Amino acid sequence: MSLLTQEHELVRKTAREFAEKYVEPIARKMDRENYYPREAIREAGKLGILTPTVPAEYGGGGGDLRSAVVVLEELGRVSGGFSLLVEAYGILFADAVNNFASRRQKEEILPKVAAGDKIGAFALSEPCCGSDAAAIQTRSERRGGEWVINGHKMWITNGYYADYYLLAARTGPLEARHKAITVFLLPRSNCVEASPIEVMGVRGTGTAELKFNDCVASDDDIVGEVNGGWKIIMHTLNVGRVAISGVAVGVARGAFEEAYQWALNRELFGKKLIDFQNTQFEIAEMAAAIETARALAYYAAYLYDVKSPDFLMMSHVAKLQTARIAVDVTRRAVQIEGGFGYSKESKAEMFYRDAKILEIGEGTNEVMKYVVFKLIHKR
Incomplete structure (x- = not known):
């Protein structure tokens, strides 16, 4: 049994040609200068490579997970940094938004993200908690009909340049662990303080430390349900x-x-x-x-x-x-x-x-x- 179809091989051909034309010329620049490749991101958006599993109606590739794996393999062959950037962007952010966000959220955000015009980042890890994600300390508290978010995230790929954050925050006591975590789709604003992190490899990925200082969100910014993150x-x-x-x-x-x-x-x-x-x-x-x-x-x-x-x-x-x-x-x-x-x-x-x-x-x-x-x- 072949695990890949002819359609997957066509996706591979597109991804390989893109990687050799647009990524290979900048791969060493990304590595040496920690250069974030905005133009190549937009070019990937035109081909659906940037968000391979997002439906075509939102501008994505409309493929399955095998399509995404093939795309990431071909990108990784030229640049581990660019491939990881796309994986965090297209899967951890865009695929999650497509799977769990409301119709309004998807219609508002996914077309811009799929095109590469707006950057999305998945904000989960914290200084306290990488492997133990249920112990995150970033808090979102209810104040006068709004949510106010304060906290500290680390190692966030695309985080330095992101326009939107898929943000995990605590909406209950620390002892409740995973039962009191909510995911917010938060637009970037002045309340977000981003600092670049110099990393050993996969450079040029916009990896950042993020501080959220009294960021305001509404119920409409929640993805899924309160405490259902x-x-x-x-x-x-x-x-x-x-x-x-x-x-x-x-x-x-x-x-x-x-x-x-x-x-x-x-x-x-x-x-x-x-x-x-x-x-x-x-x-x-x-x-x-x-x-x-x-x-x-x-x-x-x-x-x-x-x-x-x-x-x-x-x-x-x-x-x-x-x-x-x-x-x-x-x-x-x-x-x-x-x-x-x-x-x-x-x-x-x-x-x-x-x-x-x-x-x-x-x-x-x-x-x-x-x-x-x-x-x-x-x-």
Whole structure:
């Protein structure tokens, strides 16, 4: 059984051509200067690549989760930063808005976001709480018919440039944990203080620290129900874990392709590097690992698309394994390239730094293992 259809391969072709035309020329600039690629974002919006699962009526790609994984894989092959930016933008923000927001909210916001004219960010993590999202401390209090939001968010991809925040806030006591969290769709205003964060890899993603100081929201800004935010957060993260698996496959492929070309051309001891059996074995290990990661990512996305009950388990398995594979393949690529691989001229060096966040963001390896165990134990 093929997990991808001809339609998915057409999406791949579009994404690959876009990545090579618009992303490749700016990939190193993003990495070196922490450059946020607004023009490339708008170009992606024209093709539906920016929000691959948002319906066409709102200007999105109208695809399923496999379409998103394919897009992110092709973008990741050129730039881990651009791919992660699109994953956070198109899945954590736009897909969540499409799935849970009201018709009015969707009609007002999604067309602008899908076009790349307005930026959206998913604001969940806090200085206190990354893995333990149920412990968030940002508060939204009812005052005179309005909600007033105060709090502090960290590591928010696209956050520095965002025009809208899908914001998780506490609307009950801290002891209530996940039962007292509400999601707001908050337009940016002067109440939001944003500071850029310098990160090791996936640079140029607008990663920010955010402070919300007496931000005012109405009931119309609530997504879903009061104290019903946890369902939205969990669904969004589970889908995001599969989407980010596509980023991992792409990053691994990008590093592999450069290392393979290096091995074909590099000479030492009177032979090509590719002629040494150790190099051949390394190339084989990398290729096998990438195919494993790709199969996991596609299969997990397929399970979501067909609404299989096995999706939850596989979303965590895919995230855990593809992240590990991306880190390992990029490490091997740097090793094959030797001194050049350790230099800033090497793409493998950039991909190696990009890969590490995949073992941390949207659920650390440890959280993935914890959830997998819980699901096994429950069975």
